[in-house]
Amino acid sequence: MPAGRAISPNPISxxxxxxxxxxxxxxxxxxxxxxxxxxxxxxxxxxxxxxxVYAMAYDDREGRHRIWAAPKxxxxxxxxxxxxxxxxxxxxxxVPRISFxxxxxxxxxxxWQIEPGLEDExxxxxxxxxxxxxxxxxxxxxxxxxxxxxWNHPHRPRWMPGGGGLCLHTILTDPARRERLTIATSTxxxxxxxxxxxxxxxxxxxxxxxxxxxxxxxxxxxxxxxVRHPSKPERLFLQHHFGLYRSDxxxxxxxxxxxxxxxxxxxxxxxxxxxxETVYIVPLHxxxxxxxxxxxxxxxxxxxxxxxxxxxxxxxPQKDCYDTVLRDALAVDGEDPVGVYFGTxxxxxxxxxxxxxxxSLVAENLPAVTCVRAATVRGRVKARARVPAAKPxxxxxxxxxxxx
Amino acid sequence: MxxxxxxxxxxxxxxxxxxxxxxxxxxxxLGEALAELGAKYPGxxxxxxxERGMMRPHVNLFVGPDCVRFGDGLxxxxxxxxxxxxxxxxxxx
Numbered sequence: 001m002p003a004g005r006a007i008s009p010n011p012i013s014x015x016x017x018x019x020x021x022x023x024x025x026x027x028x029x030x031x032x033x034x035x036x037x038x039x040x041x042x043x044x045x046x047x048x049x050x051x052x053v054y055a056m057a058y059d060d061r062e063g064r065h066r067i068w069a070a071p072k073x074x075x076x077x078x079x080x081x082x083x084x085x086x087x088x089x090x091x092x093x094x095v096p097r098i099s100f101x102x103x104x105x106x107x108x109x110x111x112w113q114i115e116p117g118l119e120d121e122x123x124x125x126x127x128x129x130x131x132x133x134x135x136x137x138x139x140x141x142x143x144x145x146x147x148x149x150x151w152n153h154p155h156r157p158r159w160m161p162g163g164g165g166l167c168l169h170t171i172l173t174d175p176a177r178r179e180r181l182t183i184a185t186s187t188x189x190x191x192x193x194x195x196x197x198x199x200x201x202x203x204x205x206x207x208x209x210x211x212x213x214x215x216x217x218x219x220x221x222x223x224x225x226x227v228r229h230p231s232k233p234e235r236l237f238l239q240h241h242f243g244l245y246r247s248d249x250x251x252x253x254x255x256x257x258x259x260x261x262x263x264x265x266x267x268x269x270x271x272x273x274x275x276x277e278t279v280y281i282v283p284l285h286x287x288x289x290x291x292x293x294x295x296x297x298x299x300x301x302x303x304x305x306x307x308x309x310x311x312x313x314x315x316x317p318q319k320d321c322y323d324t325v326l327r328d329a330l331a332v333d334g335e336d337p338v339g340v341y342f343g344t345x346x347x348x349x350x351x352x353x354x355x356x357x358x359x360s361l362v363a364e365n366l367p368a369v370t371c372v373r374a375a376t377v378r379g380r381v382k383a384r385a386r387v388p389a390a391k392p393x394x395x396x397x398x399x400x401x402x403x404x
Numbered sequence: 405m406x407x408x409x410x411x412x413x414x415x416x417x418x419x420x421x422x423x424x425x426x427x428x429x430x431x432x433x434l435g436e437a438l439a440e441l442g443a444k445y446p447g448x449x450x451x452x453x454x455e456r457g458m459m460r461p462h463v464n465l466f467v468g469p470d471c472v473r474f475g476d477g478l479x480x481x482x483x484x485x486x487x488x489x490x491x492x493x494x495x496x497x
Contacts, residue, residue, distance in 0.1 A: 050496070075462045075492040076414065076451035094418060094447035099455040107454040 011088040012044035014065075018377045019333050020086075021341055022067060023349060024053030027367035029069050031087045036376075038339055038353040041362050047071075047087050055328070057114035058375040061122035065381060068141070070111030070127075078110050080127065082141060086381075098127060098135055098144055104151065106131055113328070115171040118178060128168035132159055132185040136197070149198045150183070150191065155219050159188035162222050162241075169327060170226045174233040174250075182226065182236070182251055189221035190238070190251050203251035210242050225269040225327045226251075229276040237279045237306060239269045239327075241287060246306045257306030262293040268330035272338060272355075277305040280332070280340055280356060282325040291322040299330075299342065301356050315359035316350065323348065328371035335376060343369025405485040407431060409441055411448060412490055418447025434467060435478035437488055452490055462493045 012033045014020065021032040021041075028046030047053075048071035055070040065084060072078035079096040083089060100106040109130040117124030123140040134147040150156070159166060170184035179196040182203070189204040202219040209221045222241035229235065237257070238245040242265055244258040258264035263283040272278035281300050285293045292298065297316040300309040317323075323344040333339040340352040347366035350359045406426040411419045419425060425445065431437040442449030452463055457478075459465065465472050466489040472480040482488070 073414070073451075074496055075460065077454060077460060092417070092447075094445075095450050102456060105456065107456055107458070 010044050010046075012042050012086055014086045014377055014381055016377060016379060016381055019335060019339060020058060020375050020377055021331075021333075021349075021351075021362075022056040022058060022069075022371075022373040022375075023343055023363075023366065023369060024056050024069065024328075024371035025343075025347070025367035025369050026052045029053040029056060029071070029087075030363070030366065031067070032349075032362065033086075033377075036335060038333075038335070038351065041351075043363055044087055046367075047090065048081070052110075052370065054370045055111045055114045055127075056371055056373050057116060058373060059116045059125070060375065060378060061116060061119060063379050064122075065377060065379070068114045068125075070114060072110050078108050078129075080111060080114070080141070097137075097141065098129060100133070101146060104146065106133070109165060110167065112167040112169040113171050115173070118173050118175055121178075126171045126173075126181075128171050128183065128185075130165045130167040132156070132166045132168040132188060134168055134171070134183060134197075147197045149193065150200050153191070153200055155188065155202060158220070159185060160220070162186040164327075170223070172226060172228050172233070172236075175230050176233050180233075180250070182228075184223040184226050184238075186224065187220055187222040187241075189219045189223050190226060191219075192251055204254070205252065206254035206256075207238070207240055207245055208243060224267045227269050227271040227279060229271050232276040235276065235305070237269060237271065239266050239281060241265065244281070244306065257302075259307055260309045261300055262298075265290070266325075267327040268325045268342065269327075270330045270332050270340070273332055273334045274336075274338070275303070278303050279306060280330060281309070282330060282342060284324060290324050295320045295322065297321040297323060297344075299340065299352075299356055299359075312352070312356040312359070314357065315352075315361075326370055329369050331372045331374045333374035333376060339374060341372050341374050343372045345369065407437060407482055407485070408487050409437070409448075410487055410489040410491075412492060414492070415448045415451055415490065418451070419445050430484065431482050433478065434465065434472055434480040434482060434488065437482055438478070448490075462495045464491045464493050465489070466491065 018033045023030040028049045030045035032041045034041045051071035051073045057068045059066045067083045081090040113128035115126045125137045127135045135144045137144045168185045172182040174180040182192045191200045192203045193200045207221045224239045226238045234250040236247040245254040246257040247254045266283045270280045284290045296318045298311040298313045302309045323346045330342040337355045340356045343349045345368040349363040351362045352359045409425045
């Protein structure tokens with residue numbers, strides 16, 4: 001990777017076996033670490049202070065310990081940065097990694113998703129951006145190219161921006177069919193390629209769009225998030241602007257799956273790392289309010305492939321809570337029992353280390369949380385970042401000088 | 405005195421830490437001046453202009469005392485001995 005330019009003043013110190021949580025906010029990124037007990041967390045950051053970070057990823061393929069982050073400065077634009085030492089240094093190339101070709105007439109507004117490719121293609125990465133487009137790298141993130149097939153899709157001029165902008169926010173690879181890639185854009189809906197990105201087809205059959213006049217539109221749906229398990233990639237779960245859906249045929253058809261939730265509106269969705277039937281969501285009250293139903297912050301979990309959903313509330317605010325969880329702010333780790341994490345627009349980060357049964361507040365008073373990712377660090381960590389000793393406050397320094 | 409750029413703090417990582425960059429030529433327009441700046445310090449120019457070569461909406465460029473946003477933009481003539489200031493606009497939340 002290019003030499004680091006941005007130096008973090010507050011890094012974390014990470015060891016083999018630690019659990020790492022990446023938190024993007026509207027004013028910077030934070031890195032959290034814990035040992036496998038996940039009882040006590042060190043918080044590092046803010047990285048990129050003052051810049052929004054809507055996308056982060058941890059890439060541990062081929063023994064890497066690489067964190068990707070996409071800071072966006074209101075002044076200087078969006079870029080894609082990488083760190084190989086847990087945020088101690090971030091590489092920022094002279095020319096930002098992601099740029100639209102001049103002929104496209106577009107300019108990068110934001111990066112919404114960073115998705116490492118399949119395990120056996122360790123140099124392949126994907127990025128979803130605003131305005132809705134897909135970029136791909138085949139050399140570990142050094143160079144990137146625009147997916148022209150999707151960019152030139154005849155539907156694209158008719159996609160409309162949602163509240164967050166016209167963003168491509170979901171990228172799903174398929175270990176069983178490596179030429180297949182599924183993406184979702186708001187608004188536009190789900191699109192899939194089966195030929196490695198040359199051609200794309202809308203895959204929205206069955207997803208109702210109450211905000212459109214057409215009853216069964218081919219595209220235009222406001223899909224908020226789609227998840228799938230790598231061992232069963234044809235089964236997809238989808239959180240729509242209105243509605244929860246499940247597909248058992250790779251998105252060819254969808255059927256409603258809002259069975260027992262207080263609202264079918266929401267943004268975030270995450271799937272269990274081992275159980276293909278277990279999915280987490282955070283329902284919100286209608287698109288007019290977008291706060292927890294009845295003022296109770298609850299994660300809902302299905303363990304039977306969305307045939308039923310159960311509220312998980314122990315440890316979460318259950319009275320007068322008007323917080324919101326955004327589309328990428330819910331994540332799971334790979335531990336057993338699995339850890340579940342989510343951040344809120346009020347700057348709270350909650351964690352569960354028992355698959356969602358109970359929750360604790362890990363961090364508060366952060367800027368509004370835009371994305372959360374979790375991973376276990378495996379393998380030798382070469383460069384252990386040293387946390388600098390905090391300077392005593394001025395009065396304390398004076399007192400010590402006097403005493404000396 | 406050559407034509408020079410004032411570089412704000414957030415961009416000095418891309419300008420060898422310098423706050424002032426003197427140009428070697430005598431550019432006729434702001435666009436030419438930025439092209440020369442970009443040839444030597446692409447990290448600065450690329451954050452002032454987007455990939456289309458347009459001025460970013462929250463970055464102001466001053467030729468002498470005048471903000472070019474209200475004038476001729478990148479076609480603004482550059483007088484001799486002039487300082488071009490790159491300043492982040494007042495924006496945010």
